Amino acid sequence: MILFYLVLPIVIFAIIRFLVTLFNYFTQPYLQNYPIISSETVSVLIPARNEESNIWSLLTDLQQQTYGSIEVIVYNDSSTDATEQVVEEFVRVDNRFRLINGNALPDGWLGKNHACHQLALQANGNYLLFLDADVRVEKSFVGQALAYMQHKKLHLLSFFPYQVLGSFGEAITVPVMQWILLSLLPLKLVLWSRRRSLSAANGQMMMFKAETYRKHRFHEIYRSNPVEDILIAREMKRLRYRISTLLGTPGDIRCRMYASGSDAIEGFSKNVCEFFGGNKNVMFSFAAITTLGPFLVLFFMPFPLVFTYFFSVIMARLFIADLSKQNVFKAVILFPYQQISFLQMVIRWEKNRKRGTLVWKGRKI
Template identity: 25%
Template sequence: MMWGTIAALFTMKVKDIGALYETQETKNNLPQISVIIAARNEEKALERCVVSLMKQTYSNLEVIVVNDRSSDATGDIIRKMVNSYPNVTGLEIKDLPAQWMGKSHALWEGSKLAQGDWILFTDADILFNPQCIAKAVTYVDQHQLDHLTLIPDFVGTHVFSKWYAAFIFMSASSFGQLWKVKNPKAQQSLGVGAFNLVKREVYEEIGTHAAFSYVTTDDAQLGKRIKQEGYRQDVMYGTRMVAVWNWYESVRQLVGSVEKSVFRYPNAIITTVSCLLTMIYPWIGLFLGPASARILCGISVLSVIWLYFVYAKHSGSGLWYGITHPLVACFLIVGGLRGAYRASRKGGMTWRGTTYDRHELKA
């Protein structure tokens, strides 16, 4: 009931990268950026992503696209991009070694081909504004960073995906106190799969993806390890600079994403109880119980709506998304319970067609 009341104590203090000015320098003075994309069955989005990278104003750029055992036309699209653009390289992966998540393995293999001073890990469904990378490089140079991650906008036609994304990053911004990420003395860290720009030598120093090869949240782990090793890190909103197109294209995919992280019964039970008490009950409590309880529930609900409203100013999401908060809780509950049940029946968590040992896998 008090979720919103507590959350309202926090404010969104994370900056927008879109407000930065782009520097104009010659290619010889710019560090080379190696963009690495892991693509598994991404025929719907991949070409659009690569084309947006080819339109970058930042000139010293190479793009490495890794085909991670795709069964659709992803391989054909990669070959087309390689033939169309001299700075695009393709890599084909046929088998997944033991104790590796598919995406982590693909990014790690791609990093072996990288020639850049910096590596940008991103996803195949990302769209980049032409100035995005130039602005990011300007920012890391000005602030002497080792790692920069951007929170993307969420665009496309699937409205449930937008609601879920708004909840995830609104919660991270408030409870995660992301404005503390840049503080070397603070424990807060973040890594977002849409945009993880890391200095190459730092990536190698933390052990590359091989150091967390069997972790479902590879992007967050990357950020966590960089911060733990004492390197300088920051997070910004990628407002109108980087966007995810239809993060999940159906409710089934959305629920499946929850299963990826919640695949053990203890975690599923905790998720269920937490969602019921903090995300659903306050809305029901508006109409039940004594006046004092209704007032507290009202404060909680208004606080949640206010937080979504503030987040919308950065993400471009709907100002009214706060009213979807209880529905998102239902997605989390169903995903958690379903994930634990399916993992117990299959002996592992299944993600993108691959089943991973639930006893060894870490979320």
């Protein structure tokens, strides 16, 4: 009987996460089409370090945007490949494009945060759209994002892009991000609620109202933090600004984040704890519950609760895969492998914490 009451919270937790997933599924947190209220300049700002394999595709996407009132500025952050030469090709043929070659990274700054800060200082637009160099956007994306921000009166709009999975290693690692996010956070409440705990943002795409950004210089505030995106979202909520975070689809914004599963584990390990409010105890507890939970429920719970638990877990996986526009059957089949990948991310995070450094794109951060 004691074991029953000890394991019962695991079943309840699975049910709650399933209900959160259902909320996300029925509220459909995607970009909606609205007419543009007023034509305003959007500065598209791209920090780039050794991105020669990605930057050409993104700049081509931006050159073909149906919304023409844009400027595109790329910050070349001491690249050792042909990033600079690729960008210069666009600068020569399109006067909307500019290139900034960065200098040595100042003490106390992380590379991307410094690049974003420098880009914002050079931007002239009414809106600042920060994009990672590895994303792809459809022709109407900038205009639709601007219209959405105007209609919703937002000061920040962020996206979790649709993830292109090119290998088995990516398939068992990258979806972990959506699994945590969409089963713990009712995404629409990022906009609807003022609670700072209900915040989310993704540095791959963050679009600010320029007046607000210039007033606070958010990347300067979090200059040394590798999870600046989430912290900026929380700070903006504290300041009572309206923000929204959406899911990308193949028809608006997409990305292949990592080239392999090992890269994904290394990349996610730097911010996995922030998915749990920066509380390592919550992260470790979540990892333990989601890993050991199925065995404890199976061995110590009566059949109705066993059925309820596994129904909640499996259906949550199916709905999250569908929300993320991924194959729902693979989501169930790969569930055990993804759980192992999540544990590897948590273990890597703890090792990095003890070591005090994390190497990313050739730099210690």
